[in-house]
Amino acid sequence: MTQFSDLGLDQTILKTLETEGYSTPTPIQAKSIPALLEGADLLGIAQTGTGKTAAFALPILHHLTKNKKQAPQKGCRVLVLSPTRELASQIAASFRTYGKNLNLSVAIVFGGVAARPQIRSLSQGVDILIATPGRLQDHIRQGVANLKDAEILVLDEADQMLDMGFVKPIRQIVSGLPKDRQTLFFSATMPREIKRLSQEFLNNPVEVTVTPVSSAAERVDQRVIFIETQKKRSLLTELLGNEELKHTMIFTRTKRGADRVALHLEANGIQAGVIHGNKSQRQREQALNAFRNANIRVLVATDIAARGIDVDNVSHVINFDLPETPEAYVHRIGRTARAGATGSAISLCDGGERKLLRAIERLTKQSIDSADRRNDDELAIDVKIKTPRRVDPRRKPARDRGERSEPRRRQRSNGQAGDQRSSHTRADPRAAEREERLESNGKPRNSRRRKPKTARNDALRAAGDSSFNSANDNNERRGEGGKSRNGQERSNANGKKRTEAKQGEAKRGDGRKPKFAGQKRGGSKTTGNSKNHNHKGGRPNNRKPARAKSA
Numbered sequence: 001m002t003q004f005s006d007l008g009l010d011q012t013i014l015k016t017l018e019t020e021g022y023s024t025p026t027p028i029q030a031k032s033i034p035a036l037l038e039g040a041d042l043l044g045i046a047q048t049g050t051g052k053t054a055a056f057a058l059p060i061l062h063h064l065t066k067n068k069k070q071a072p073q074k075g076c077r078v079l080v081l082s083p084t085r086e087l088a089s090q091i092a093a094s095f096r097t098y099g100k101n102l103n104l105s106v107a108i109v110f111g112g113v114a115a116r117p118q119i120r121s122l123s124q125g126v127d128i129l130i131a132t133p134g135r136l137q138d139h140i141r142q143g144v145a146n147l148k149d150a151e152i153l154v155l156d157e158a159d160q161m162l163d164m165g166f167v168k169p170i171r172q173i174v175s176g177l178p179k180d181r182q183t184l185f186f187s188a189t190m191p192r193e194i195k196r197l198s199q200e201f202l203n204n205p206v207e208v209t210v211t212p213v214s215s216a217a218e219r220v221d222q223r224v225i226f227i228e229t230q231k232k233r234s235l236l237t238e239l240l241g242n243e244e245l246k247h248t249m250i251f252t253r254t255k256r257g258a259d260r261v262a263l264h265l266e267a268n269g270i271q272a273g274v275i276h277g278n279k280s281q282r283q284r285e286q287a288l289n290a291f292r293n294a295n296i297r298v299l300v301a302t303d304i305a306a307r308g309i310d311v312d313n314v315s316h317v318i319n320f321d322l323p324e325t326p327e328a329y330v331h332r333i334g335r336t337a338r339a340g341a342t343g344s345a346i347s348l349c350d351g352g353e354r355k356l357l358r359a360i361e362r363l364t365k366q367s368i369d370s371a372d373r374r375n376d377d378e379l380a381i382d383v384k385i386k387t388p389r390r391v392d393p394r395r396k397p398a399r400d401r402g403e404r405s406e407p408r409r410r411q412r413s414n415g416q417a418g419d420q421r422s423s424h425t426r427a428d429p430r431a432a433e434r435e436e437r438l439e440s441n442g443k444p445r446n447s448r449r450r451k452p453k454t455a456r457n458d459a460l461r462a463a464g465d466s467s468f469n470s471a472n473d474n475n476e477r478r479g480e481g482g483k484s485r486n487g488q489e490r491s492n493a494n495g496k497k498r499t500e501a502k503q504g505e506a507k508r509g510d511g512r513k514p515k516f517a518g519q520k521r522g523g524s525k526t527t528g529n530s531k532n533h534n535h536k537g538g539r540p541n542n543r544k545p546a547r548a549k550s551a
Contacts, residue, residue: 007033010062012101017058020097026051028210033059036184041205043198044186048157048334050210053094056154056184061099063152064127071105071125072149079147079177080130080154081170083161085110085281086288086309088130091156095128104128109145111135112281119144133161133169140176147176155201158187159194167197174201189327219337220317221344223369224357229350231379232320233264238379239346240270240298245316247291250300251332253321261320262300264382272298303328312338319347322356326363 004017004025017023025033028046036042036059046052060078071077082088092108099106107121109131118135122145139145153174155161161170185198185205198205227235239245252258255276265272273287273296291299292311301309303323314336323329329347336343347368349357361367373379 002030008037009033009058010065012065013058013061013098016098016101022054026055026210028052028208029055029058031208031210032056032206035206035208036060036182037062039182041182041202042184043202043205043207044184045188045190045207045209046186047188048331052186053091053156054098056156056186057091057094057098060128060152060154061095061102061104064099064104065102071127072146073125074122074144074146075149076107076122076126076129076147077150078128078152078154079150080128080156081136081161081173082110082130082132083157083164083166084304085112085132086275086284086304087157088132089285090310092128092130095130106130109135109139110281115139133166133173136173137169140173147173148178150177150181152182152184153177153201154184154186156186158185158197159189159191162191162193162197167193170197188331219342220333221342222333222347223345223371224347224349226349226370226372226374227376227379228374229352230381231373231376232348232350233261233382234379235348235373236261236318236320237265237268237270239318240265246297247294247314248298248316248318249291249311249314249335250298250318250320251323252300252302253323255302257321258300258302265298265300270298271296272300275299275301275304277302277304303332309335310338311335313341314338315343317343317345319345322347322349322353322360324356326356326360329360330364 002025003023005014007025007030009017028044028050029052032042032044032052032055036056042056044052044055064077069077080088080091082091088108088110092106095104095106104127105121105125106128107118107126107130109118109122109129111132111134115135115138118139122129122139136145140147155170161167183201183203183205185202187194225235236250240248250261250272252261255278258274258276262272262274273291275284275287279287287296287299288309288311290296299311317333317336319329319332323332333343333345336345347357357368
């Protein structure tokens with residue numbers, strides 16, 4: 001059997017491996033390390049959990065040790081591209097572990113955290129840079145990073161980067177690297193796009209295929225439980241009541257689904273952490289560290305954690321939702337039964353997921369044992385739990401509605417300002433008049449349609465003044481006279497003039513309209529009411545009638 005000492009690695013690296021308890025390489029390590037030590041490009045097809053991180057980290061450390069030189073400013077000697085923050089952190093931890101006695105600098109660049117520390121690290125230059133494509137591209141655009149002196153390029157989990165839409169950023173990043181570099185290309189699957197991308201980046205690569213994605217881990221005990229969608233959470237609580245599920249990862253299809261599952265478990269006294277794309281980097285690291293240190297027994301995650309998260313002693317994996325792609329199922333259950341251990345995978349399948357289950361069985365070429373828990377009266381129907389609303393900690397808390405002051409509006413009950421009114425608001429002089437109308441009519445009227453109801457008009461009406469009645473009737477018909485819109489009283493002289501003019505027109509019989517206050521002079525060809533037509537074209541005029549001047 002091949003040992004690490006037979007691969008030609010530096011003695012310092014071998015001592016570190018011995019200290020960490022590694023003596024025998026995995027198949028992908030045994031096939032990849034000799035070719036990489038010779039400087040050849042590599043195309044590796046392997047699942048997560050097969051040891052491919054050490055397969056490229058160990059020969060890279062050997063190369064940097066044998067060819068020591070200062071790292072370029074704003075650049076790096078080795079660039080490793082990763083699709084997720086968690087995988088980038090894990091790769092950086094592996095480099096630091098294997099090279100802790102080599103005095104090499106390692107930096108991580110990804111989004112979700114402050115950029116200033118990353119800029120500071122890049123300005124000094126680093127030996128090994130692990131980055132996600134998005135944040136690295138931002139640094140390149142800003143002139144903070146320069147990759148023209150990179151010697152080795154590693155693309156890890158290339159198929160996942162393709163699924164996440166990183167192909168264009170990767171091409172733009174690689175265009176800034178030198179042509180005479182060594183390129184390492186790792187992927188769990190080999191679709192047509194990945195094959196085309198590898199041909200674009202690699203130069204006469206050595207191909208290594210170990211444990212294809214279609215084969216599930218042999219040491220994983222798999223079973224599926226058929227259950228209604230509304231009873232999945234109750235069944236999940238029942239399964240976690242078993243003490244054998246001491247270190248469990250639960251996978252959901254959506255981020256909102258992960259939050260709801262975690263809330264349901266917390267409500268039933270089961271501590272659980274959550275990892276998905278909407279969580280900040282600090283929250284994701286805290287949840288992952290708590291699960292890794294066994295502070296919590298359950299970690300709920302989306303497929304973002306299906307690759308690249310290396311947590312030892314995961315006893316069970318539960319698929320709360322079956323994944324959309326069958327390859328993701330293999331990556332999910334690969335979180336357990338790592339490093340020679342055994343594990344179990346339980347999938348909850350409802351009626352709408354039967355097609356997904358058949359696709360998984362076709363890919364893995366095996367039939368998964370099943371149990372039927374449908375129509376089980378012992379399981380309660382799920383009650384929807386609303387996810388808590390995200391609150392910005394920088395935002396000031398809102399005042400309690402019970403303590404909120406009354407809105408500052410004018411009091412209609414009297415003419416004086418109320419107790420809640422501000423001191424700078426002036427009293428309304430028309431308050432008494434509005435109160436009188438309220439008492440007489442029972443409800444306020446629109447101010448534009450109010451009729452004059454003053455003491456003077458009431459006295460004239462009671463006395464039977466014909467001039468007042470005729471003028472008032474004429475004003476009501478034409479919309480003129482009476483009160484203006486601001487509540488001020490207007491003189492009725494114009495109304496009297498109109499009445500007299502009408503009587504004069506009837507006597508003359510010539511059909512001409514008499515001139516009165518407010519009528520325009522000269523060349524009028526209008527017919528009918530001057531309120532509805534203008535004086536030149538006879539077209540409807542929506543303008544308001546002219547107000548008569550006050551006496």
